[in-house]
Amino acid sequence: MAEPAALPADLPPTFPWHTPLIKQIESAWQQDRLPHALLLHGQPGLGKRRLAEWVARGLLCEAPRDHLVACGHCNGCRLAKAGSHPDLTVVTPEEGKQQLSVDQVRTVSEWLVMTSHQQGWKIAIIDPAQLMTVAAANSLLKTLEEPPARSLLILVASSLQGLPATLRSRCQRLAIPRPPxxxxxxxxxxxxxxxxxxxxxxxxxxxxxxxxxxxxxxxxxxxxxxxxxxxxxxxxxxxxxxxxxxxxxxxxxxxxxxxxxxxxxxxxxxxxxxxxxxxxxxxxxxxxxxxxxxxxxxxxxxxxxxxxxxxxxxxxxxxxxxxxxxxxxxxxxxxxxxxx
Ligand SMILES: [Zn+2]
Structure with a gap:
């Protein structure tokens, strides 16, 4: 389809079909049992990236809360909203490139092991993860084997094809379902x-x-x-x-x-x-x-x-x-x- 209209900017941060997954992630967070790597996958058009960002915002919020939803007002929330939180990074293909390079992935792995600026979580979102080259995916394996404390890697993928089984097995896989x-x-x-x-x-x-x-x-x-x-x-x-x-x-x-x-x-x-x-x-x-x-x-x-x-x-x-x-x-x- 040649020219799709842009999505409205005022869409909510998550969508009703995310609710079961949000509950699952929130419950792991409440029990302090969040994995070090999440693999969010599902067809295009289900809001995978939004969910990844929502989780990141929830973790970076500094207000004491029972639920993962971010307060929206604290220092962490303000920085995350402005896209300038030092403990959140999003890795996407460079302009004009169809792949995520090994250099990009190495950089983010090195970044993850560094101490967080705000003494909280460090989060890297890799989207679309299926576009990592074989070398890039392999270099990520090392990070997944020895994950730094309080770090979360969120891989966002519209297809699991192209992601090595060794990588998939080291992540908690969450399929975003197509809504009824x-x-x-x-x-x-x-x-x-x-x-x-x-x-x-x-x-x-x-x-x-x-x-x-x-x-x-x-x-x-x-x-x-x-x-x-x-x-x-x-x-x-x-x-x-x-x-x-x-x-x-x-x-x-x-x-x-x-x-x-x-x-x-x-x-x-x-x-x-x-x-x-x-x-x-x-x-x-x-x-x-x-x-x-x-x-x-x-x-x-x-x-x-x-x-x-x-x-x-x-x-x-x-x-x-x-x-x-x-x-x-x-x-x-x-x-x-x-x-x-
Ligand atoms: Zn907050």
């Missing part, structure tokens, strides 16, 4: 001044923050996909031209849209299935003589789309050709007359 649909939709309704339809949430794989970010771009994509697909299926548009257009811009998003569209047709085909989220609300009009595809055929087409999507991520595919073959396959599936 009703909770996510309720939260979107309360948070956004604009109505965000359920299909946007479905398009983002159930990630509410991502839905908030992309809903405007999704509305444009949805309209465009409906009309171009309807044109192709009705024979009003050439497959090659439409394929070129799809290949040129946001092809992975178009594939995700097609996947949802096929799944919605499959759901419609399953009698008695009542799903909270149905996509699209108004199906793309199929030509009057269109084949009614059975469920296994729809799933086969969806599988094909998912495979293409993963190929796009892994290999340098000829996008024009891939889009054209896919469109031709859809056209054949929906309009070819079956032999009697």
């Amino acid at each position: 649909t009703a909770l996510a939709l309720g939260w979107l309704h309360e948070t956004s001044s604009q109505a965000i339809p359920a299909q946007v949430l479905e398009f983002t794989g159930g990630a509410p923050l991502r839905a908030l970010e992309v809903h405007e771009a999704f509305a444009r994509l949805d309209e465009e996909m409906r009309s171009s697909l309807a044109d192709v299926l009705a024979g009003r548009a050439e497959v090659t031209r439409v394929a070129q257009f799809w290949a040129k811009e946001a092809l992975p998003d178009r594939l995700a849209w097609l996947d949802l569209w096929l799944m919605s047709l499959a759901r419609q085909a399953i009698a008695g299935t009542l799903d909270l989220v149905t996509f699209p609300e108004q199906p793309v009009p199929l030509p009057t003589n269109a084949n009614v595809l059975n469920i296994s055929h729809l799933y086969r087409l969806a599988d094909r789309i998912r495979e293409l999507k993963s190929q796009l991520q892994r290999t340098a595919l000829n996008r024009d050709l891939a889009a054209e073959l896919l469109l031709a396959e859809l056209l054949t599936a929906f309009t070819r007359r079956q032999p009697q």
Whole structure:
């Protein structure tokens, strides 16, 4: 999706689907049993970094409290809020780089063993942790084997792939769950001044923050996909031209849209299935003589789309050709007359 709108700045520090994890972390803190390393993982759009920062703020707050939530007024809170707390550091890829280098990780490891400025916790957030090079991840292992007292390393990862098993096993892993649909939709309704339809949430794989970010771009994509697909299926548009257009811009998003569209047709085909989220609300009009595809055929087409999507991520595919073959396959599936 080309230009997602920025997330509103006034979002709360944590989200309702974080509550069970917060309770877990808070209880460990109350019993003075916090681990030295947390690995927060989950798909993009669930607020992992926010949770990491919330935990850091709670630990850096200097006010005596029963709960981990930061007071917001003490010296520690003021410094953390201003982004200038000397005992908190956030490591992200350097500008223009796709990886976290061994030098960055070594620097943060050396920093962690130094005495804290405020005689409290020292916290390093590494985000996204899965972008550490192998050497960087290995250099972190030493720190995890002999963690300095009152230090906390928070690794934030949207995928556990790419993180060595030796590293994962030395962290307490906390998966940020995808919220139930009703909770996510309720939260979107309360948070956004604009109505965000359920299909946007479905398009983002159930990630509410991502839905908030992309809903405007999704509305444009949805309209465009409906009309171009309807044109192709009705024979009003050439497959090659439409394929070129799809290949040129946001092809992975178009594939995700097609996947949802096929799944919605499959759901419609399953009698008695009542799903909270149905996509699209108004199906793309199929030509009057269109084949009614059975469920296994729809799933086969969806599988094909998912495979293409993963190929796009892994290999340098000829996008024009891939889009054209896919469109031709859809056209054949929906309009070819079956032999009697
Ligand atoms: Zn405070």
